[in-house]
Amino acid sequence: MSARLLAGPPAAAALLVEARRRAALLGRVPELHVIRLGDDPASLSYVTLKNRRAQEVGLGSTVHALPEATSQAELAALIARLNADPAVSGLLVQLPLPGHIDSAVILEAVSPDKDVDGFHPVNVGRLWSGSPGLSPCTPAGILALLEYYQIPVSGQHAVIVGRSTIVGKPLAALLLGRDATVTLVHSRTPDLGSFTRQADLLLVAVGRPHLISPEMVKPGAAVVDVGINRVGVSSSGKAKLAGDVHPDVMEVAAALTPVPGGVGPMTVAQLIMNTVLAAERMQAGQAIGQTIEQPGTAVQR
Numbered sequence: 001m002s003a004r005l006l007a008g009p010p011a012a013a014a015l016l017v018e019a020r021r022r023a024a025l026l027g028r029v030p031e032l033h034v035i036r037l038g039d040d041p042a043s044l045s046y047v048t049l050k051n052r053r054a055q056e057v058g059l060g061s062t063v064h065a066l067p068e069a070t071s072q073a074e075l076a077a078l079i080a081r082l083n084a085d086p087a088v089s090g091l092l093v094q095l096p097l098p099g100h101i102d103s104a105v106i107l108e109a110v111s112p113d114k115d116v117d118g119f120h121p122v123n124v125g126r127l128w129s130g131s132p133g134l135s136p137c138t139p140a141g142i143l144a145l146l147e148y149y150q151i152p153v154s155g156q157h158a159v160i161v162g163r164s165t166i167v168g169k170p171l172a173a174l175l176l177g178r179d180a181t182v183t184l185v186h187s188r189t190p191d192l193g194s195f196t197r198q199a200d201l202l203l204v205a206v207g208r209p210h211l212i213s214p215e216m217v218k219p220g221a222a223v224v225d226v227g228i229n230r231v232g233v234s235s236s237g238k239a240k241l242a243g244d245v246h247p248d249v250m251e252v253a254a255a256l257t258p259v260p261g262g263v264g265p266m267t268v269a270q271l272i273m274n275t276v277l278a279a280e281r282m283q284a285g286q287a288i289g290q291t292i293e294q295p296g297t298a299v300q301r
């Protein structure tokens, strides 16, 4: 058996088409604002990509590139100004921030209504309580990828490896919301394979190249590899990337996301969709700071 490859680019393109369509229905062009501090090359390339994708789908996009030495107070003042500006639909602060800045304080300073990264504690709470909010881009993008390829989720046993606040935990909440049975395992879980072998849907976000071997996968499972690990440099000078899942898992799984070209493109596409969602909610008066009633919270038992 050789697994079906769940390529990210077509699924990301479909999400971007939908974002463009919905943005065009709004009274004003949604605007994404990204704040970046310093010259970290990885941050710079992520921000450039976000900016480019936003412009490609017709969104407004502004990058605020600040010096590394910017103080926490100066950064907070810029965030407050952008929070108050009705033209700004989505706002994110690119991580990591320099050591003299308290990231938790800064992430909480972003208005939950504009928090397109979905990291604000208000949005985390809304995600777990099942009420509308903005969800973190990588996990929400994974859900969009599964939907695009019609991979079943409801009633499936989803095993997530990794419990980070940006991938593993929010992914667990989103999969529960789609009626999966969810197991979350991590660095302190003994006998990882005894859990991963039970998965109909195995989602791996650890950051260790080829951690998941074919023996750890149930035949016929769908496998989502979130890991991006730099494992060398190719002859053309580009970074060689490997996922957290060994390529031989192709022979066991029914479906597998490649690395690169799997989950990666979904993250940026979902960021664009989150910006449109934030703009839609603001226009409909459903922003959290406003008083219009929210749709009822679905209670899942």
Ligand code: NAD
Pocket: 138, 161, 162, 163, 164, 165, 166, 167, 168, 185, 186, 187, 188, 192, 205, 206, 207, 208, 211, 226, 227, 228, 229, 263, 264, 265, 267
């Ligand atoms: P993290 O370091 O914050 O968390 C890693 C998690 O893996 C931890 O919860 C830890 O408990 C768990 N872990 C570590 N060693 C383990 C082991 N031996 N067995 C089981 N669990 C173990 O990482 P993160 O930010 O969640 O990122 C994980 C990977 O996903 C990284 O490679 C990162 O580059 C990648 N990533 C990709 C995207 C994307 O857009 N494709 C987005 C975010 C992260």
